[in-house]
Amino acid sequence: MYGRPNLHSSYRSEASVLPTWTQRVSMAMLAVVLVLLPFQIPIINQIPIIRFLGDSDWLRLTTQAVIFAVAALGLNLLTGVAGQVSLGHSFFMGVGAYASVYLGGEAGGRVWGHNLPIWIWLPAAGITAAVVGLLIAPAAVRVRGLYLGIVTVGLVFIGIHLSRVLPEISGGSEVGRNFPKLEFRWWREENPLVSFDEDGHWLWFNISGAQKTYLLVLAMLGVALVVAKNIHRTRTGRALQAIRDRDVAAEVMGVPEVRYKLIAFALSSFYAGIAGAVFASFVGRLPPEYWDLILSIEFIAILLIGGAGTTAGTLLGAFFVVLLPRNIESFVHWMSDQAAGNGPWAAFWDLFVSADADFGFVSDAQIAPGFPLPANALDAVLYGALVIVFLLFEPRGLFGIWVKIRNYWKGWPFTY
Amino acid sequence: MTTLATTIGVWIAQTPPPVAGGTTAFDRFLHTFGRGLTQGSIYALVALGFVLVFKATQTVNFAQGAIALVTAWFFSMVLVDWRIPGRWLGDNNYVVWFSALATAIGLAVLLGLVIERLIIRPMIGEPLFSIAVITLGLEAVLRTVGTDAVGINNRSLRIPWGADDFKIGGATMYWSWIATVTAAALAFVGVYLFFRTRAGIAMRAVAFDQEVALAQGISVGRVFAIAWGASAALALVAAVCASMSPIGVGTITAGSAALAFRALPAVILGGLDSVSGALVGGLAIGMAEVFAGNYLARYTSTLGTGYALIVPYAVMLLVLLVRPYGLFGTAEIRRV
Numbered sequence: 001m002y003g004r005p006n007l008h009s010s011y012r013s014e015a016s017v018l019p020t021w022t023q024r025v026s027m028a029m030l031a032v033v034l035v036l037l038p039f040q041i042p043i044i045n046q047i048p049i050i051r052f053l054g055d056s057d058w059l060r061l062t063t064q065a066v067i068f069a070v071a072a073l074g075l076n077l078l079t080g081v082a083g084q085v086s087l088g089h090s091f092f093m094g095v096g097a098y099a100s101v102y103l104g105g106e107a108g109g110r111v112w113g114h115n116l117p118i119w120i121w122l123p124a125a126g127i128t129a130a131v132v133g134l135l136i137a138p139a140a141v142r143v144r145g146l147y148l149g150i151v152t153v154g155l156v157f158i159g160i161h162l163s164r165v166l167p168e169i170s171g172g173s174e175v176g177r178n179f180p181k182l183e184f185r186w187w188r189e190e191n192p193l194v195s196f197d198e199d200g201h202w203l204w205f206n207i208s209g210a211q212k213t214y215l216l217v218l219a220m221l222g223v224a225l226v227v228a229k230n231i232h233r234t235r236t237g238r239a240l241q242a243i244r245d246r247d248v249a250a251e252v253m254g255v256p257e258v259r260y261k262l263i264a265f266a267l268s269s270f271y272a273g274i275a276g277a278v279f280a281s282f283v284g285r286l287p288p289e290y291w292d293l294i295l296s297i298e299f300i301a302i303l304l305i306g307g308a309g310t311t312a313g314t315l316l317g318a319f320f321v322v323l324l325p326r327n328i329e330s331f332v333h334w335m336s337d338q339a340a341g342n343g344p345w346a347a348f349w350d351l352f353v354s355a356d357a358d359f360g361f362v363s364d365a366q367i368a369p370g371f372p373l374p375a376n377a378l379d380a381v382l383y384g385a386l387v388i389v390f391l392l393f394e395p396r397g398l399f400g401i402w403v404k405i406r407n408y409w410k411g412w413p414f415t416y
Numbered sequence: 417m418t419t420l421a422t423t424i425g426v427w428i429a430q431t432p433p434p435v436a437g438g439t440t441a442f443d444r445f446l447h448t449f450g451r452g453l454t455q456g457s458i459y460a461l462v463a464l465g466f467v468l469v470f471k472a473t474q475t476v477n478f479a480q481g482a483i484a485l486v487t488a489w490f491f492s493m494v495l496v497d498w499r500i501p502g503r504w505l506g507d508n509n510y511v512v513w514f515s516a517l518a519t520a521i522g523l524a525v526l527l528g529l530v531i532e533r534l535i536i537r538p539m540i541g542e543p544l545f546s547i548a549v550i551t552l553g554l555e556a557v558l559r560t561v562g563t564d565a566v567g568i569n570n571r572s573l574r575i576p577w578g579a580d581d582f583k584i585g586g587a588t589m590y591w592s593w594i595a596t597v598t599a600a601a602l603a604f605v606g607v608y609l610f611f612r613t614r615a616g617i618a619m620r621a622v623a624f625d626q627e628v629a630l631a632q633g634i635s636v637g638r639v640f641a642i643a644w645g646a647s648a649a650l651a652l653v654a655a656v657c658a659s660m661s662p663i664g665v666g667t668i669t670a671g672s673a674a675l676a677f678r679a680l681p682a683v684i685l686g687g688l689d690s691v692s693g694a695l696v697g698g699l700a701i702g703m704a705e706v707f708a709g710n711y712l713a714r715y716t717s718t719l720g721t722g723y724a725l726i727v728p729y730a731v732m733l734l735v736l737l738v739r740p741y742g743l744f745g746t747a748e749i750r751r752v
Contacts, residue, residue, distance in 0.1 A: 085545055139733065142740045144748065146476045146548055147688070150680050151736060154729035157677075165720035173721075248750045293677065297552050304549055377564050384556025388535055391550045395542065 015233050034218060037062065038211040059210050061326055062319075066217045067279045069318035072302045073228040073311065074271020079300070080309035081232055082264040083244025085145065087296045088152030089272050091159040092129045094291030096273025097179065097280035098169050099128035104180030104281075111177050112168045117185040122277060129273025130266040137265035141258050144247075156293050163288030176287040179280040182213055213282060220278065224271060229311050231267065240264055244309075301387050307399030316398040324386075325379035332362055332375040438587040446587035448710045449703075454593040454661045456702025457600035461654035462679035463686060463694035464603055465647035470688045471623040472643030473536060475547040480651055481676025482558035487527060487652035488659065488668040489562055491520035492571040509576040517656070521649045528648030532641050540626075540636070555673075563670040573659055575666035592660040599653055604695055607646075611691070615642060623689060651676075678725065681732035687745020696743060701728045 008014040018024045038059050039052055053059040075089045104121035105113030136155065143151055163170035171177025183192035196212040231237050239260045242250035251257045280286055298321060306317020332353070339350040354363045354372040363372040373381070394400050438444045462480060469477040477483075494500050495516040502512030535554065539547045577591040610616040615638075621629040622639045630636050658675050660666045682701040686693025709724030716723065741747045 085548070139737055143736055144740070146544065147684065147736070147740065147742075149545075149548065150476065150684050151733065153677065153680060154732055158726055158729050161720060161723065161726040164722065165718075297556070300549055300552065304546075373564060377560050380560040381557050384553040384558075384560070387553030387556070388550050391542075391546050391553070392535060392538055395546060 017229055017233070031222075035215070038214045058326075059214055061323060063210070063214045063217055063282060064279070065319045065322035066214070066221050067275050067282060068299075068302065068322050069315050070217075070221055070224045070278075071272050071275035072299055072306075072314045072318045073224050074268040074275070075299045076303055076309065076311065076314045077228060077231065077240070077271070078264045078268035080303055080314070081237060081244065082240035082261065084140070084261065084264060085149040086152045086268070087149050087293065087300065088155035089268070089299045090291040090293070090295035091152075091155045092133060092269040092272035093276030093279070093295070094159055094163070094288070095132050095269070096125035096129040096276035097286070097291070098163075099273065100125040100277035100280065101171075101177065101179050102169050105177065106180075110168060111171055115188055117187060118180070118183065121180060122274065125277035126270040126274040129276070130270040133265040133269030134262060137262045140265065141261045152296075153293060156291070156296060160289060160292060163291075170288040172288075174287050174289060176285050176290075178285050179277075179283070181284075182216060182278070182281050217278060217282070220274070224274075225311065225315075228271075232311060236260070236263060241309075301383065303397075304387060305390050305397050307397030310397075310399045312402075313397050313399030316402075320398060321383070324383060325376070328379045328382060329375045332378065335362075438585075440586055443586035444710075446584060447589070448706060450587070450589050450593050451710075452703035452706035453699065454596045454702070455706050456682075456699035457597045458654055458658050458661070458675075458698075459679045459682040459702045460695050460698025461600050461603055461650055461657060462676055463683040463698045464607060464691065465650035465654065466676075466679070466683045467686075467689065467691055467694045468607070468643045468650070469647045472619055472639050473547065474623075474626075475544050476551070476683075476688065477647065478548065478551045478676070479531075479555040479558055480647065480679075481673045482555045482562060483524075483527065483531075483648050484651035484655035484658075484675055485562035485566070485668070485670070485673040486558050487520065487524040487648060488573070488655035488672055489565050489571065490523045490527075491517065491652060491656065492573055492668060494520045494523070495574060496572060509574075513574065513576050521652055524648040524652040525645040528644040528646070529641055531648075532644035536644065537637055537640060540640075559673045562673060566668060566670055566672075570667035570669045573656060573666040573668060575660045579665060590661065592657075592666075596657040596661045599657055600698075603650060603653065604691070607691055615639075619643065654679075678728065681728035684732050684742055685735050687742030689746055690742070690744035693742055693744030701731060704728065704731050 008019070013019055018027055037053055041052055053062065071089065071093060075086065078084050078086050100121040102112060103114050103116045103124050104118065105111070106115055107113040140148055140151060164173045167173070182196035184194040184196075185192045195209070196216045197209045199206070199208045200212070201207070202212075239250070239255045240263075242253065242255050243257055243260055247257055276291070302317040302321045303314060304317070305320055306315070307313025335349045336353045339346055339353045352362060354361070361372050362378050363374060390397055396403070438447050462484070465480050466477060469475070469480075495502070495513065499512070499516075500519055501515050505511050505515055531554065535550055536547065539550060575592065577595065579590065579592070581588050581590045583589070611620060618629070618634045619639045619642065621632065621634055622636055626636055629639075654675065655668065655672050658672065659668050679698070679701075682697040683694065684697070685701060686695070686697025705724050705727050708727040712719065712723070735743065739745075
């Protein structure tokens with residue numbers, strides 16, 4: 001095996017998740033870094049560039065990326081692996097979120113809630129979403145390709161309308177309600193056993209609520225990842241890929257198409273439901289209009305930018321898409337700081353930033369729409385542009401770029 | 417970033433409450449019928465744009481609504497800010513308005529051609545899903561730019577006939593309804609005639625089989641260009657019609673981008689590749705929406721505010737259960 005990572009002498013080694021020791025060690029190191037990410041570690045913190053997040057708002061953003069990665073893994077099973085285009089992922093996330101708030105939320109005023117603990121509402125959120133997915137799947141199985149995409153668009157609009165019809169659950173249009181907190185209780189006792197929401201003391205060090213939440217969702221992502229990867233590489237995954245590549249051929253070979261499509265819908269909605277419930281509790285309060293088409297498109301963008309049909313690519317895409325807007329905003333702030341200074345570089349950055357209605361296409365100060373573009377409009381434009389650029393030039397996404405780099409160095413200094 | 421929900425919200429807020437439109441039940445019916453016909457014509461126009469692009473490129477152009485927003489903004493610039501070519505044509509409102517519309521249609525065609533050349537043509541031969549998602553990316557770009565350009569102040573389109581109405585019997589009708597229905601009729605007759613010209617036959621051949629058409633010496637690229645240019649022009653016409661009717665004052669808002677997503681059920685109902693399907697689907701969906709909106713208004717508390725906007729999606733889902741390729745769509749022949 002040594003020195004020949006592509007030599008497989010059994011199906012077992014070919015199908016294994018991490019076939020080589022290099023991969024095992026690097027994944028373990030990545031896992032350690034991810035776990036340590038929210039902490040200020042004394043010595044490492046002194047090294048320039050590498051800076052662990054501490055309790056900053058970047059940590060909240062990273063947490064969001066981790067939760068989105070869970071949802072994106074679900075969409076990857078349906079769209080990437082099974083090839084069923086779905087623009088309704090945000091609908092299933094919404095279903096999960098409202099199942100969780102119905103079971104775990106506080107009743108009061110005109111809203112319903114049963115105040116149940118997390119070990120009931122979290123699985124229930126996933127199961128409810130999966131059941132709704134199964135109910136819709138028979139209709140969805142009949143339509144193919146882009147027709148399916150458009151039908152699932154309809155699902156999103158119907159979902160948002162249902163939230164208007166049922167303000168008892170959704171809390172009302174544009175208003176929303178408080179989602180259950182991330183706390184572990186056995187039942188409805190006064191003090192939670194573990195609260196992922198408040199600062200506390202774990203083992204021998206202090207830990208803040210945001211850090212606890214991050215560790216919780218990271219553990220969730222770990223479980224979701226292992227399950228998704230195993231589905232992908234075993235019988236179910238092979239069946240789904242056969243359906244994606246040529247559904248009639250798959251059927252001829254004895255893959256029951258309808259049953260596997262139902263499985264794909266149920267699994268993907270289950271992931272979406274769990275992620276939706278956790279994301280809603282993480283944010284705390286969301287209007288029902290949050291679960292709209294833009295969110296679904298964001299997940300499609302995650303898949304395509306990361307690399308559809310690959311688990312690693314989905315994770316890369318989730319982090320890239322969620323962290324991108326914030327990075328662009330920071331860059332715009334940085335540019336305007338630079339432009340405010342003196343010297344040739346200031347003049348250079350001033351070409352891009354419009355400080356006081358001079359030349360430049362982006363403005364740091366401006367929030368209202370108009371020209372120059374405010375920073376947040378710039379991210380929406382860049383994000384759409386990135387989807388286009390990736391599809392035009394690198395259809396396999398970030399994962400494809402990684403494969404190219406890897407293959408280049410594999411044969412180096414030869415080109416083959 | 418303006419969320420789509422806000423955009424839809426603006427639409428709902430702009431949709432006026434059901435009006436009586438007349439004194440007798442028949443007058444009210446006639447009024448509702450006219451309004452449904454108008455709404456249906458708008459949907460049919462948008463659907464026609466979708467169908468043309470689908471026939472040529474086999475993919476759905478999700479950016480249709482965003483193109484409508486941007487081209488409508490072009491129109492308002494040409495008409496109001498620059499007054500081209502109206503500044504040389506005197507004071508007649510109609511002359512100024514229609515000449516500006518022609519100029520704006522020219523700009524819209526140009527936009528369609530540029531989009532096609534830059535991002536659609538390089539994608540020939542890629543999976544259809546990728547092309548559809550590219551148009552989603554385009555939608556994000558154009559909608560943001562359009563929303564930003566239109567801004568918070570709605571831009572007036574200075575419709576010459578404004579909100580003038582007339583009566584048929586006791587039923588109130590609007591001139592803008594007549595204009596919209598006429599525009600849709602002209603567009604459909606135009607497309608019908610186009611399919612009988614040489615270029616139109618080429619497009620039908622491409623819709624049938626791209627490779628075979630290519631082998632016959634048909635320029636598939638030119639067919640793509642024609643489809644995109646025409647669909648951008650149709651998007652502009654649809655946006656202008658949607659701004660003035662059913663009962664509008666002729667302003668464009670950031671909400672115009674939601675138009676295409678509301679017209680999607682019409683396209684699906686008729687079938688993605690059928691021109692007559694676009695007409696029938698558009699009219700059926702428009703009628704269903706307006707009639708449900710006017711005649712079920714007393715159940716609003718049960719059905720929820722804005723339920724009329726969901727009716728098209730419900731109709732679409734029901735039809736797809738029975739006919740997965742729409743009423744007039746060609747069923748895909750599946751071979752191993």
